[in-house]
Amino acid sequence: MDEQAPRGRWSRRSMLAGAAAGLVTPLVVNGSAAPFTVAAAAQPRGKLRQVTIYAEPLPNGLFGYGLNPGEATIPGPLLEIYEGDTLEIELVNNTDQRLSIHPHGVDYDTASDGSPLNASFNEPGETRTYTWRSRPQARASGGFWMPGSAGYWHYHDHAMGDHGTPGIAKGLYGGLIVRKSGDLLPDKQFTVVFNEMSINNKMAPDTPMFEANHGQRVEFLAVGHGNQPHTFHLHAHRWADTRTGMLNGDDDHSPVVDNKNLDPGSSFGFQVIAGAGVGPGVWMYHCHVQFHADGGMVGLFLVRNSDGSMPAGAQEAIDRFHDHQHARASAQGEHSAHR
Amino acid sequence: MDEQAPRGRWSRRSMLAGAAAGLVTPLVVNGSAAPFTVAAAAQPRGKLRQVTIYAEPLPNGLFGYGLNPGEATIPGPLLEIYEGDTLEIELVNNTDQRLSIHPHGVDYDTASDGSPLNASFNEPGETRTYTWRSRPQARASGGFWMPGSAGYWHYHDHAMGDHGTPGIAKGLYGGLIVRKSGDLLPDKQFTVVFNEMSINNKMAPDTPMFEANHGQRVEFLAVGHGNQPHTFHLHAHRWADTRTGMLNGDDDHSPVVDNKNLDPGSSFGFQVIAGAGVGPGVWMYHCHVQFHADGGMVGLFLVRNSDGSMPAGAQEAIDRFHDHQHARASAQGEHSAHR
């Protein structure tokens, strides 16, 4: 499946290169289709984690962030830390555009804001360090607590154009997870970005097909970008509208949803057990705005049998998805050719 | 009020016919304007419930689901089960279109997905059985719980066109409630679907007028469909943004709202005490997107006196609503006639 790996593989060497000196623990960085790496999860908290990220041009006028030169992907690498950690990002700008990296959910001073307002960006060819800090929730008076940094967040360019509009449109975005100690760790992780009328800057049938085995714990990080309102829907699975996507006790009456607004700048995450209660098979995820789904904002979540083999009927569904979309595309091509 | 009963009455006979054999308990199925029936609510959980639903053409190119031939309505029948129950739907397609029934919030295998992707649909004239299962939340490790099926959900066509777009546009949708044991049962239930620029495929003054007596417990199930973002607003009543629309203890700090996003594919429900704190009268519910309200996405919630009589001023308000909208409609008609 060529469509299956829309994001590059990460290389452990590059992470260690990025995480230069002795006291530094490498952060967990995953490609969205790659197995989850829990190496850093057992590390002590409050560590300084360093990484070098390369902003680079991609074919068709796109841009991407990557962990090595020549390995930029859309979305960029999934960054993951624990509450309390600090993330120091050396951003290398290998493009001819002004750009930056601006995070949601974490702490940064104005020099790491990533905005032209604060003169916080990389000129073409420039390398600049951005520092993101995180912290746990803090007790206030009256029984209230000021929230911490834990959450399913994201990062994106904020300096191309006035506010990063062309940078985001062309692929400069990625996922960021800040975990609390004790959070459940998934077997697989997928980043889904509804960016304008695309998913991860792809349209069906080229949208990512996410894969897991029946029974695996799968984490989705959903991010919205662009100018359109969207709703993210996943077939045959659902989640709680909480920080983790799970409930926190038998008496937790938080809403449970399988469809949620994913509007520009918003993000959420959740974990599901692949195929729980429904079995293996090919399940759609899509924008539930009907014209967006019809226009190609649809992808597949392939839940394989627990031994990794293909469930009955799955290949036929995948073929149907590809044939149908290709048939539509060529019909539209012919149609416009005749005009 | 002709506008008051936009959905057909259900017939107990048809439900029993649908719920054929001995071990099967009939599900609770309500027309939106009909009194709530709690018969099944006292039944043991985990039952198999069977129903036959007929997809049929309606005047003006519309379609609807119904519990008997010739009784299709928009929205279709409100289906209601308890967490743990299984719902077996025999869908009879009495139209000349390919269509299906696809639910949110419950479990179904790929054969009951209702999507062309999984070859799960009814050809014209075909009958097909769809099975929806439900289950309670399940303990995970770390104090987390994977959510169950309880919630205010909905169902809709997913096979006309690529993704059900024309089927939904023309009326193939309805409400689905999965309750937890111990949930409070309402006196009245209303399904409100913001579908493109309509409410239940009607525009003012033909939108449904929902009625209850002062002090009755009223349940709203709100569903979004189509391509437009919407916000649902109800005058003089509010609800908590939880699974039930109520708070779960004196110290529950969930948001309380009277206006909430109702975007395509999303749904929520809540219960209010009709007229609590505000008295009987005619209250608007409407989309708060201003042009949508101006364009006709407005309906009435008539709270009668507790003895069922009309409150002072209510008939005048209803007349005003109808006269005004009719005046607007004929003005627009004349206007276009003159062009």
Place this chain on the structure above:
Amino acid sequence: MDEQAPRGRWSRRSMLAGAAAGLVTPLVVNGSAAPFTVAAAAQPRGKLRQVTIYAEPLPNGLFGYGLNPGEATIPGPLLEIYEGDTLEIELVNNTDQRLSIHPHGVDYDTASDGSPLNASFNEPGETRTYTWRSRPQARASGGFWMPGSAGYWHYHDHAMGDHGTPGIAKGLYGGLIVRKSGDLLPDKQFTVVFNEMSINNKMAPDTPMFEANHGQRVEFLAVGHGNQPHTFHLHAHRWADTRTGMLNGDDDHSPVVDNKNLDPGSSFGFQVIAGAGVGPGVWMYHCHVQFHADGGMVGLFLVRNSDGSMPAGAQEAIDRFHDHQHARASAQGEHSAHR
């Protein structure tokens, strides 16, 4: 900073004039840029609070609500009560338009609905009294509680045009806070209304610059209006998606966000500690819909040093914001002049 005080100062005299007779306690009414007044916060609950509000024409075809003749502002005065209080608003219509005042979140009978449906409005030149009541949550059976009135709400015209559309477009809106006893009180309060393509009917660089000192407790009340979907994003600060914007215990797993849908008719509020974890500086707040940000839905949150002095680089950022936007505006002006 002329842009800093988009809303008029309130006069204690006018409040006392409005809060006429003996048993009446003046409500807390704040201009958004004015220091928070806690005078009423120590008052007993369940009081009748009276205020006179003047709806008046403003330059450029706009309208506003104000606490004194000639002092109308956009947004109107921030009204604040405690759960249990009653607010009696004498609305003086000093315009030549039919208009009203319609609240969210509180109780009102049909005569105070503010809608043409219920013949509840002020004709041009007319004075009319609207009564808003509030109440705490109430125990229902089964461990559930019906929600009370506490929340971050708003009010707006509902009678110009059919549903207040032109009134809202032209500035007839404001914030309303209903607190619970024990809620934390802020040092500063700001009302941010995303109204169509504007913030408080201003576009950058004329949008409000909110100011606080490093470490102050700052309350934002965000309101959506008009016809467009929006998302509110604040740089370097975040909040919990609860009634208060704070968490309610160390084990509260409510979502934490820094970007949230702010669609027509919706509102939310939260408190942050200015510059906590990030330091003083100039931080953007903006709509995260990219074209809206590019079009001018951007403002500044100036976090001064804790002694009130300007942090290093802040004035430069402010100048950059103004110069850039002015440069854009004149470029556009020239451009259209050449056509």
